[in-house]
Amino acid sequence: MSERRAASDAKTLWTPDEFEAAIRAVGAERYHDLHPFHQLLHGGKLNKGQVAAWALNRYCYQSAVPRKDAAFVSRVFDRQLRRDWIHRVLEHDGHGEDPGGIERWLVLTDGLGLDRGYVQSMEGALPATRFAVEAYVRFVREEPLVVAVASSLTELFAPKIHKERISGMLENYDFIDDDVMAYFKKRLVQAPNDAGFALDFIKAHAETRAEQEACVAAVRFKCNVLWAQLDALHHAYVSPAWIPPGAFNPETLDNG
Numbered sequence: 020m021s022e023r024r025a026a027s028d029a030k031t032l033w034t035p036d037e038f039e040a041a042i043r044a045v046g047a048e049r050y051h052d053l054h055p056f057h058q059l060l061h062g063g064k065l066n067k068g069q070v071a072a073w074a075l076n077r078y079c080y081q082s083a084v085p086r087k088d089a090a091f092v093s094r095v096f097d098r099q100l101r102r103d104w105i106h107r108v109l110e111h112d113g114h115g116e117d118p119g120g121i122e123r124w125l126v127l128t129d130g131l132g133l134d135r136g137y138v139q140s141m142e143g144a145l146p147a148t149r150f151a152v153e154a155y156v157r158f159v160r161e162e163p164l165v166v167a168v169a170s171s172l173t174e175l176f177a178p179k180i181h182k183e184r185i186s187g188m189l190e191n192y193d194f195i196d197d198d199v200m201a202y203f204k205k206r207l208v209q210a211p212n213d214a215g216f217a218l219d220f221i222k223a224h225a226e227t228r229a230e231q232e233a234c235v236a237a238v239r240f241k242c243n244v245l246w247a248q249l250d251a252l253h254h255a256y257v258s259p260a261w262i263p264p265g266a267f268n269p270e271t272l273d274n275g
């Protein structure tokens with residue numbers, strides 16, 4: 020055991036409330052709602068091409084989420100936990116009558132004038148987007164289960180940003196309507212359930228202070244995954260507007 024880990028284990032276990040407060044403090048400090056790109060997006064300050072760049076890159080995240088959840092399930096020996104987690108894959112991939120979140124995301128990219136095949140190929144995504152989302156998949160595949168669960172807890176902070184996004188984008192962009200915001204409306208119901216389950220799970224299963232601190236670090240890591248994607252978008256499409264070779268160019272979009 021490293022010296023740092025031993026020192027952390029020797030500290031008193033946080034109470035469940037203290038543990039939750041430490042997790043929530045990470046969101047208050049560094050969730051991506053604080054990123055200038057989101058403020059531009061929600062405030063109507065971007066043009067259609069820039070919004071399309073965001074949606075196209077964010078598709079990579081959407082498609083990685085069920086992959087990381089499937090990777091998680093594959094590591095779980097407890098049948099009940101697999102049952103409790105597997106719906107996350109289905110929420111995104113669809114199930115029965117529900118076309119799923121990825122399909123709803125493609126309705127958004129259709130509405131922005133992007134070709135579906137191009138979006139799904141991820142060929143136009145920024146290099147940093149690909150690195151960031153794959154780092155998340157790898158993290159969930161490799162870290163201890165309780166830490167992997169904790170990394171989903173940025174979802175505690177997502178409903179606030181989804182509400183702001185629905186109202187801000189509907190109000191500020193004439194190319195956004197209710198149909199294309201369906202993805203976020205659905206997440207307003209799904210995310211609190213998923214986050215509540217994950218929070219209860221880590222409270223019950225992080226048994227040492229070191230494990231609790233590793234969970235907090237996982238939320239910090241995940242905030243970085245989200246933040247890095249917006250840094251890359253800002254750099255490529257806002258200022259200095261350096262589009263990496265081969266990445267989506269908004270000028271190729273009709274009415275971009």
Ligand SMILES: O=C(O)c1cc(C(=O)O)c2c(n1)C(=O)C(=O)c1cc(C(=O)O)[nH]c1-2
Nearest residue numbers: 084120170171172173174177180181206245
């Ligand atoms: O729009 C957003 O800001 C946002 C953020 C996050 C998040 O915090 O990771 C998720 C989502 N949306 C989302 O729609 C979603 O399905 C989702 C799943 C997860 C996850 O880590 O399992 N995060 C998020």
